[in-house]
Amino acid sequence: MRAWLCALALGALFAAEAVAADNRPLVTVGLVDTFSPEFYIHTYAPTVDRLMARLPEYKFRFVELEEQNIEKDIERLKPDFLLTSAGHYAALISKFGTHQVAVRLPREGRSPTQAVGSAVIVRSNSSYGKFADLKGGKLVVTDSHSFEGWLFASGAMRNQGIDPDRHFSMIYETNYGIPDVATIVSLGFADAGVLPACELERLIQMGAVGRDELRVIEESSGGKGCRRSTLLYPDAVFSSLPSVREDVLTRVTVALLSMPAEGRDFRWTLASDFRPTFELLRTLRIGPFVPIHSLSAREIWERYRTEILMTAVLLLAVIVHIVLLNILVRRRTRELRYALSETQRLSEETQRTRQRLLETERSHIVSELSSLFAHEIKQPIMNIALYAGTLRLLLKKKKTASAEEEDYLKKIYSEVERSSKIVDHVRAYAKPHARRREVCSISRFAKEAAKLFGPQHPELRIGTMPEGYVLADPFEVEFVLINFVKNAFAAVKGVKRPRVFLSAHEQGGSWHICCEDNGPPIADEVFERLGSLGASAKPDGLGLGLAIAKGLAEANGGHLEFCRLTPQGLKATLVLPRHCVGEEDGDA
Missing domain, CATH: 3.30.565.10 (Histidine kinase-like ATPase, C-terminal domain)
Known part of the structure; x- marks a missing residue:
């Protein structure tokens, strides 16, 4: 449907482009496919017409990028400019370096940073008043990838601690077809639906929906402006990529910002704050906040290539440092062990030498004492021998010596003789012999x-x-x-x-x-x-x-x-x- 409308709106422009000179510099504009058919007719076609009219010296090429493969399509088609929702613009900044050229401000928008939101509608006679009341119910949305059509509302629910994927029993997508969201909710085929802010007022004004037929729950507009259930965010963003030339970027920026608003329901301007959009991406865990476990190996490599390479280099440096440190520690340990073993060996050798010197000294002292003792004991031993001999002669003279006494006298003589030999040997050691x-x-x-x-x-x-x-x-x-x-x-x-x-x-x-x-x-x-x-x-x-x-x-x-x-x-x-x-x- 959208492709047919886009072709119908741009057919004349492409025909004019076919007859233009082929030697003009090529400028490629990419459109991310998440918008409603009305956007193609009332925003995209006038914007393209404006660029081609104001920059005739350039040859424009307009390509469509699929939301599911947006990163691959950017690498394949290499556009100079992108027309995306604010959410996709914010998600592409970190990887592709997209830069704001202009932001769409609808007629009913408060400011460029508070331009669009979503409304969750239910039948007026239903009992639903809060998101929590819809637990187990059926929900209908225009497109699960559209920010106005679903993601704004999904973020508001998650901020209340509700997981939409589990909260509802079923979520339908109309994909901008017929019947639309309001009709499905009115007929009771769904308990609730999600519309862009101001869409319900437009349907009531056109007579497609009765004034008291549908109502908005969790209304946060405060009675000012269109009824809505979510915060307001920037609208569509026309952005440039780093590959675009400066002169082209300047001409395109001037052409968009000077585009007349008469007869249109929007104008191009500049937004100064995309922080709410980044917070929404963080809440939804999409774009740069996608959990790493949900990415493929290729996506992880493409998204975190620099970090992975830096980590690998750092890890390699740490490994090299650890290896070198271990080698150094082993070398120092080996040297220390050798030094300790040498110290221990020298200590033991010193101890043995000291012991030998001590033993030599003691041996010398013992030798001196032995010589002194042998010299001094010689005379007492001789006296013992003389006394024993005298006693033996006395007993013989008196003829009173018994056999037992004779035996003891012989033993005394034997021990005296043995003691004399010991003394003689000890004294002999003191003299050279x-x-x-x-x-x-x-x-x-x-x-x-x-x-x-x-x-x-x-x-x-x-x-x-x-x-x-x-x-x-x-x-x-x-x-x-x-x-x-x-x-x-x-x-x-x-x-x-x-x-x-x-x-x-x-x-x-x-x-x-x-x-x-x-x-x-x-x-x-x-x-x-x-x-x-x-x-x-x-x-x-x-x-x-x-x-x-x-x-x-x-x-x-x-x-x-x-x-x-x-x-x-x-x-x-x-x-x-x-x-x-x-x-x-x-x-x-």
């Missing part, structure tokens, strides 16, 4: 231990003692083994079933002389320092015995080994090189 080694039998050491400790310690067991030989100082080897056995006796003290086991075996060209016990477990820090000066598993131990034993073992070409047993106990091992009888013996 050649170490003397002998071929010693392994079984000899076991027999000496059994002879020394057997009667007082039944928990001592002697295991296999093969006939093997080592080249060593027998006194020093005996000292080491006696130290092992004494420590074992101290460890099993308090154990319900104490056990100390002495054995020997050959392994890898060396003799391993072992002393095992079933004493309580030893702490890790104590176990790791066994053999070091000052380390002792006994609460009252000084840590000198094993340290001296370690030094004696190493002096004889061997070493000490310690092993924890399961579930408890400790095995101390003296390892000495095996000696074959017949090899060259002598001093070492």
Whole structure:
């Protein structure tokens, strides 16, 4: 219908355009298809005639844009000017940069910014008085895409918290056909209808509707002007796009603003405030306020291309920053770990060096004290030997010595002799001397231990003692083994079933002389320092015995080994090189 009317109104103009010279500059004007047929006849056709008459040096091309595909049609047809409703003009500003050239002001409009609105009509005998009363009813509109024909009223309802899509049971569209909105409401086929403001007054004046047949609900005109149910907004906008040349824009603006109003129901002017229109778009969530989830991927890209690219660049920059930061953090962490490990290593090395110096110092002090003690104890030991000898001669002279007394005297002599050897060895360490080694039998050491400790310690067991030989100082080897056995006796003290086991075996060209016990477990820090000066598993131990034993073992070409047993106990091992009888013996 509208296309036919448009063709009828512009047929003569297009015919004149066909005979015009083709070398004139082309100016394209686009019309968005949301207006009534009366607009085409009474507004669009006179406006086109005015432009062609005042700008004959330009070749005009008039194209129609579909409301559903307005953005695609603008990109495809590339118009220089647009004739749209104020709502579509406002919706296109952000993307296409449309700029106001002129605004239509109808004769009954208050001002360019308060020119058009909508009226919601019902039958006069109905009980409807508010939008809320129409819940579940039927509504008829001219065009769901028309601002005057529906969107103004839809915005007013949404401002009251009413969702029109759910509020009505059905919404009809006449699409400007017959019967029209007023007729459908009058006949009762719909409970309410939406008309442009002043349309009801025009129908009453023409006699198409009785004066008391229909009424407007939610009337907000206040008795001034046409009855309406909504706010007033700017009317149609003639706008330019950024591609238009300045001289063309100036000529078109002058032609429209100077267009005579005589004989017409409108004139072209300028509007200073489109904020109500933007608020309406926000309320309806259309145009630039369309929810992003309702847009296709292409529409999202086209509308938010700049924002998407800026976000992508920012995100890429953040990712690069994070990656570089992680690389730097890992590098710094690696350097810090290396520095910490080096610091820890140096600290441990310093601690070990300090410990060695301390042990050396203590060893030197012990050596000095041992020499002093050996020097001072020599005379008391000799006195004990003399007193024992005197007592023995006295008893023989009196002939009163019993066998038991003779046995105790022999033991005293034996211990005195052993103490003298120890003193002599200690004093010998204080002076330079050649170490003397002998071929010693392994079984000899076991027999000496059994002879020394057997009667007082039944928990001592002697295991296999093969006939093997080592080249060593027998006194020093005996000292080491006696130290092992004494420590074992101290460890099993308090154990319900104490056990100390002495054995020997050959392994890898060396003799391993072992002393095992079933004493309580030893702490890790104590176990790791066994053999070091000052380390002792006994609460009252000084840590000198094993340290001296370690030094004696190493002096004889061997070493000490310690092993924890399961579930408890400790095995101390003296390892000495095996000696074959017949090899060259002598001093070492």
